[in-house]
Amino acid sequence: MKSVALVELFPYHSECLYSQLLFMQGNARVVLICDQRLEPIVKTFGQVYEECLFFDFKELSSLFKLRSYLIRHKIDTVVLNTAQGSRPLKFMLLPFPKRIHFAGIIHETQKLTESFGQRLISRKIKSYYVLADYVNRLFPANLGFKHQFFTPAFYPKFDTVNLPDKADEIWVCIPGAIESKRRDYKALLALAQHTQLKEKVKFILLGNATLGEGAAFLGEIQRLNIAHRFVYFNERVSDDLFYSYVREVDYLLPLIHSDAHTAGDYTKTKISGMFPLSLAFEKTMLCHNLFAQVKGFDYNVLFYENLDELVDTINQNRKVEHTFTADFDKNQSRYLSLL
Numbered sequence: 001m002k003s004v005a006l007v008e009l010f011p012y013h014s015e016c017l018y019s020q021l022l023f024m025q026g027n028a029r030v031v032l033i034c035d036q037r038l039e040p041i042v043k044t045f046g047q048v049y050e051e052c053l054f055f056d057f058k059e060l061s062s063l064f065k066l067r068s069y070l071i072r073h074k075i076d077t078v079v080l081n082t083a084q085g086s087r088p089l090k091f092m093l094l095p096f097p098k099r100i101h102f103a104g105i106i107h108e109t110q111k112l113t114e115s116f117g118q119r120l121i122s123r124k125i126k127s128y129y130v131l132a133d134y135v136n137r138l139f140p141a142n143l144g145f146k147h148q149f150f151t152p153a154f155y156p157k158f159d160t161v162n163l164p165d166k167a168d169e170i171w172v173c174i175p176g177a178i179e180s181k182r183r184d185y186k187a188l189l190a191l192a193q194h195t196q197l198k199e200k201v202k203f204i205l206l207g208n209a210t211l212g213e214g215a216a217f218l219g220e221i222q223r224l225n226i227a228h229r230f231v232y233f234n235e236r237v238s239d240d241l242f243y244s245y246v247r248e249v250d251y252l253l254p255l256i257h258s259d260a261h262t263a264g265d266y267t268k269t270k271i272s273g274m275f276p277l278s279l280a281f282e283k284t285m286l287c288h289n290l291f292a293q294v295k296g297f298d299y300n301v302l303f304y305e306n307l308d309e310l311v312d313t314i315n316q317n318r319k320v321e322h323t324f325t326a327d328f329d330k331n332q333s334r335y336l337s338l339l
Contacts, residue, residue: 001029002028002029003029004024004029004079005033006030006033006049007033007078007079007081008082009063009085009091010082010085013105013107014034014038015273016105016131016152017045018152019331020079020081021048023332028077030050031052032052033055034052036057041239044156044158046156063087063094067094067096070096070100071097076100076101078100078101079102079103079129080102082104083106083121084106084107084108084111084118092120093120101127103125103128104125105128105131106118108270109128109135109139109140109269109270110268113140113143126144127147129150132276133149133298134268136148136149138269146338151326152276154331156239159240160247163244163245169200170198170250171202171245172201172250172252172253172314173246175246175252175274177208178217185217185255191311193224194311196308196312197314198315201229203253205230205232205233206242206245207237208233208235208237209234210235246281250284251283251314254285256272256291263288263290266291278299279326283300284302284319284320285299286301287302287303302318302319302320
């Protein structure tokens with residue numbers, strides 16, 4: 001049986017790990033190797049790997065230790081959970097036996113054509129995964145890479161946390177740290193202030209509000225006297241609490257709009273983490289119309305053109321007529337095809 005190392009060199013993108021481990025169960029001997037900052041998250045996975053190791057990948061010496069481990073244990077295939085950035089570049093510049101096959105997830109496919117560092121990484125990585133059908137359809141042609149997509153929409157079991165009484169409230173969820181480069185928080189402020197928005201609508205900021213631009217945003221909602229519309233957290237949100245909220249919310253709100261500098265990237269070269277989350281929990285996303293014409297954008301979506309349309313949709317608590325789910329067998333088959 002093939003021996004595979006699934007490696008995450010950074011302290012993020014952990015949401016992609018569990019699905020891959022499930023896909024490989026019974027099909028490969030898998031060792032999971034992660035940055036040590038992911039240990040609290042990985043401990044919630046259960047025994048879905050043969051071995052799990054943690055390194056401090058901030059230290060260059062850890063990359064040499066990882067290389068030695070892979071060679072010493074005769075690993076056949078290495079899958080980089082994040083196959084872009086400075087750490088994978090340094091790792092891929094190390095010498096390896098030709099017998100080791102490298103694959104990895106490219107989270108922003110434009111790097112394949114625009115980044116010199118990515119071209120160096122691609123000297124060893126010839127098989128790339130992306131995280132959505134629509135990104136796979138638009139994968140840069142004529143570069144000679146094998147490529148396939150899978151949806152990281154499978155999560156470990158979690159303990160249900162008792163939440164505040166929802167009653168007849170409408171919960172709109174925005175997961176993640178508050179970062180304006182990822183989401184249009186000015187639009188969220190305008191939405192929360194909209195005179196027609198029903199009082200029963202609450203916005204769940206499902207992340208650590210002390211990170212990123214959180215303090216400035218919380219100060220702004222206080223200044224605008226709309227803090228009562230928000231639920232937020234001043235510390236890391238545990239997985240159990242995170243998933244308990246996601247299970248109960250009415251909508252996921254990506255806040256990606258056409259006037260944002262990176263908006264086009266989300267329709268072609270990368271995804272928001274909310275996209276697979278909507279499939280995993282069969283939740284309706286509220287997306288701007290710029291996504292309506294994207295082929296392969298197969299999620300549970302209600303589209304809006306402007307703020308008034310969005311307010312009307314939320315007030316009416318509308319739901320999608322046709323729901324999409326993540327098919328495990330199809331995702332597994334696509335994933336294994338590159339191994």
